[in-house]
Amino acid sequence: MNASSDRILVGTRKGTFALERRSKQQWRPALLGHAGVVVNFVVRDPGTDTLWAALGHGHWGAKLSRSRDAGKTWQDAPQITYPEGARYLDMPPGADPGQAKPAFKSAKLQKLWSIAFGPLGRMYVGTIPGGLFVSDDAGESFALNLPLWNHESRGGDLFQGEGSGVSHWFGTPASEGEFAPGIHSIAIDPRNPDRLLVAISTAGVLETTDGGKTWRSRNRGLVMDYLPDPNAEWGHDPHYLELCPAQPDHVWQQNHCGVFYSSDGAATWKKVSQPTCGVHFGFPVAVDAEQGKTAWVVPGKSDMQRTTVDGGLFVARSNDGGESWQALRNGLPQQDAYDVVYRHALDNSGDTLAFGSTTGNLYVSEDRGESWQSVGNNLPPIYSVRFA
């Protein structure tokens, strides 16, 4: 048995909740803050113990909020803003990159979507429209990572001119307002914090090995079924990406077009969907902290339906790098359940897993997914579940 955290932070459409273990298998959710506000992501910085929440106010815009007392009180943090002159090429859905006439848009913060922490006060925030913001002072100030923003795949440096006029980045329906790309996954290599993988809807995976000075695509082996060239370098739609902390060369992604696994640090990917077991479409993936070949997904039925497979909610686990999958249904509703689990709403800590759905249900397993218990119902739609 691996030790697990006893506290889970839950971001919902209507506030931040904490799910706490009172005793074995006794979990109880309670409102922790931000009542009525969209909370896209909420997470604890292990370096400072500060809680960070990525808020989306309907009227007042995206805001970072933080708590230094475990969630008793929250304050607005230093805010993230796009610098003057930041622009991007608007690529509407369905546009052919070779044919579309580019439209330049001024970049404004639409959504705070993901947060990650490196050593020595380094903090990353992934946003829509596709900017990675970096702090080197534990969140006291943030700067847009310009090499990624100006990447050639996105049309080059638009601060200075018109670049190449072609962007291979598209957008995501998760953008609020304008259709724009979003950074939802930020994976830091524990062996070398200057090595990062980011995953972007819709563009693909990029890697830096020099702390963000240069970036390159990491999409070899990914295939897609919505562009004429299924093996194109760009245009992929990873839904979520995670690496194994103890074996960082083992990387997984739940993609729009299936589950993909890499054993060489994302240099090459292998499709490991198993449609006969229902494993193909979905949003989240959780990777075991010790065993890189072990991961969990929550399958959904096709991108056209985006519900459970035939009304039964289940988690699928692989212990062999996706060669085989086990459907784990014990304790989960198997009839008339139409829960959808978003990309940040599945997490693991030791042998404990937790996930939440857009129908406001929370489930916990304390035995690596073998059995589940419902620990919260009637919550607001759940966007994020993270062990604290």
Next chain:
Amino acid sequence: MVKVELTPHLFTFFPDLKGRQLLVAAGTVAEVVRKLDEIAPGIGFYICDERGSLRTHVNIFIGENRVGDRQRLTDAVPEGSRVYIMQALSGG
């Protein structure tokens, strides 16, 4: 001076403003927002985005007139007028 009135929703995030009379010296709506941000740091980014444009679902009235320039907030604010900063009712 210009008297500023806020939607009570903003008191959720800036509780110190509740019940307080807000008088600012300003000639344009942009100056009103800037002066308000000096009183309550951060409130300007609630009302406007990082380019200084009024957020989509926020409205400002000068007296009974809705602000015309939502991009740069150049509308003049006469001395002694009232400025209302409110949530736009967008249906629902």
